[in-house]
Amino acid sequence: MNTNSNTYTVIYSIILVVVVAAVLAFAAMFLKPTQEANVKKDTISQILTAATVQGEDILATYKQEIEAAILVDIDGNKVGELSIEDCEVYDNAGLKKQTIASEKALPVYIFKNGITVVPCYGAGLWGPIWGYIGLEGDLQTIKAVCFGHKGETPGLGAKIADEPSFAAGFAGKQVGSGDILFEVAKPANRKTENNGVDAISGATITCQALGKTLNQWFGFYQNYFAKNGASQPSTEFVIGDIVIESVEPFNVEEE
Amino acid sequence: MANFDFKETFLNPIFKGNPISVLVLGICSSLAVTVQLKGAFVMGLSVIIVTGLSSLVCSLLRNTIPNRIRIIVQLVVVAMMVILVDQVLKAYAYSVSKTLSVYIGLIITNCIVMGRIEAFALGNKPFASLVDGIGNGVGYAMILVIVAFFRELLGSGTLFGFQVIPQAVYDFGYMNNGLMILPPMALILLGCIIWVQRAVQKDLQEK
Numbered sequence: 001m002n003t004n005s006n007t008y009t010v011i012y013s014i015i016l017v018v019v020v021a022a023v024l025a026f027a028a029m030f031l032k033p034t035q036e037a038n039v040k041k042d043t044i045s046q047i048l049t050a051a052t053v054q055g056e057d058i059l060a061t062y063k064q065e066i067e068a069a070i071l072v073d074i075d076g077n078k079v080g081e082l083s084i085e086d087c088e089v090y091d092n093a094g095l096k097k098q099t100i101a102s103e104k105a106l107p108v109y110i111f112k113n114g115i116t117v118v119p120c121y122g123a124g125l126w127g128p129i130w131g132y133i134g135l136e137g138d139l140q141t142i143k144a145v146c147f148g149h150k151g152e153t154p155g156l157g158a159k160i161a162d163e164p165s166f167a168a169g170f171a172g173k174q175v176g177s178g179d180i181l182f183e184v185a186k187p188a189n190r191k192t193e194n195n196g197v198d199a200i201s202g203a204t205i206t207c208q209a210l211g212k213t214l215n216q217w218f219g220f221y222q223n224y225f226a227k228n229g230a231s232q233p234s235t236e237f238v239i240g241d242i243v244i245e246s247v248e249p250f251n252v253e254e255e
Numbered sequence: 256m257a258n259f260d261f262k263e264t265f266l267n268p269i270f271k272g273n274p275i276s277v278l279v280l281g282i283c284s285s286l287a288v289t290v291q292l293k294g295a296f297v298m299g300l301s302v303i304i305v306t307g308l309s310s311l312v313c314s315l316l317r318n319t320i321p322n323r324i325r326i327i328v329q330l331v332v333v334a335m336m337v338i339l340v341d342q343v344l345k346a347y348a349y350s351v352s353k354t355l356s357v358y359i360g361l362i363i364t365n366c367i368v369m370g371r372i373e374a375f376a377l378g379n380k381p382f383a384s385l386v387d388g389i390g391n392g393v394g395y396a397m398i399l400v401i402v403a404f405f406r407e408l409l410g411s412g413t414l415f416g417f418q419v420i421p422q423a424v425y426d427f428g429y430m431n432n433g434l435m436i437l438p439p440m441a442l443i444l445l446g447c448i449i450w451v452q453r454a455v456q457k458d459l460q461e462k
Contacts, residue, residue, distance in 0.1 A: 009321040016328060020335045027339055031346040038349035151357060154287070155438075 076223030122213030139229030157206030295403030299396025310388030410435030
């Protein structure tokens with residue numbers, strides 16, 4: 001057979017592509033439930049990190065330590081509940097939907113240790129970035145954070161997720177009020193006193209994106225914070241063995 | 256190929272014709288994933304599977320592949336294998352797949368895979384090609400593991416995540432070498448491996 005004829009080449013490539021597509025589609029469908037369970041577990045483990053809760057079995061720890069998982073609208077009113085029994089959480093797709101939804105149902109995870117965890121989600125430099133912010137009872141003071149990203153530059157933007165000192169810098173900072181709720185920039189460029197952390201040098205765009213994302217999401221929750229935060233005294237949780245490290249003071253270089 | 260020498264086909268790419276240290280292929284991924292042994296190990300295993308299976312499939316198809324689109328056909332086969340490996344890792348080794356992130360996907364750009372298909376699998380029988388693919392994968396994985404061993408040991412004081420340098424040594428003032436974590440040290444270690452190999456195998460030295 002002439003394997004170099006046009007007809008053969010076209011038919012060959014069509015068959016090849018169809019076969020490969022079928023194999024991949026089958027594999028994707030077959031493995032999807034396991035993969036989704038992993039992603040969910042990973043999401044919950046990030047929420048637990050932000051809530052400063054530790055445990056071996058992530059799902060069991062979550063069920064044990066969570067007080068309530070509720071949904072609130074933009075005015076801070078409760079509009080629904082997430083099932084604790086099924087460990088129901090918003091994944092990234094769910095968070096993405098909320099950023100553009102006109103009728104919002106934003107997740108709030110309240111833990112038994114008094115920490116409330118809220119998510120954030122936005123666009124980084126190369127792909128989405130997200131995070132979970134654990135707040136003290138006053139809903140103003142940040143206790144711990146856990147950030148994640150899809151594909152920020154390793155060693156630069158990726159540090160928002162894997163540089164412990166960056167996350168540690170958030171501890172004890174306040175969510176502000178007014179136009180600027182939170183800033184990620186070097187001190188000289190910050191307009192507020194205690195509502196920001198140092199950016200990472202060499203990761204300017206990622207850090208700016210993170211600041212923007214945090215602002216947007218704290219904005220979503222502003223009414224909820226105002227309604228529910230004042231009822232509890234803040235001092236109880238604020239002072240602890242918080243180590244505030246400055247990450248790196250300058251962010252002069254671009255990625 | 257009647258006189259197919261199993262031992263030669265398998266061992267040549269591991270030592271004498273090692274894809275990384277002799278042919279200098281697949282350098283970038285070897286720099287990126289060798290901070291920890293676990294990542295290097297999984298990456299090595301993934302490459303072994305991809306090189307082995309895609310060589311096998313391409314060799315099975317070798318007489319039917321239209322010559323004009325043979326590179327594309329190879330690419331499709333390799334891409335399929337890489338996606339399969341990526342999907343399986345995401346399902347059964349999620350934390351590792353998160354550490355390796357884009358690098359699993361980038362196996363497709365690894366010159367070793369395409370290089371072996373083009374140079375060997377298209378002209379040899381399936382079993383010989385499978386052995387050649389696996390041999391090249393093992394050669395790649397071996398270098399990765401050696402580099403990762405030194406980087407993790409000297410950079411973090413651990414092996415496979417377990418602390419191996421005792422606390423007493425740290426009390427004497429020993430410190431983990433932070434440079435080892437950074438990619439340049441992988442390149443330097445790789446250079447050392449090539450140096451040692453060339454010192455041992457004199458016929459590799461250029462005149």
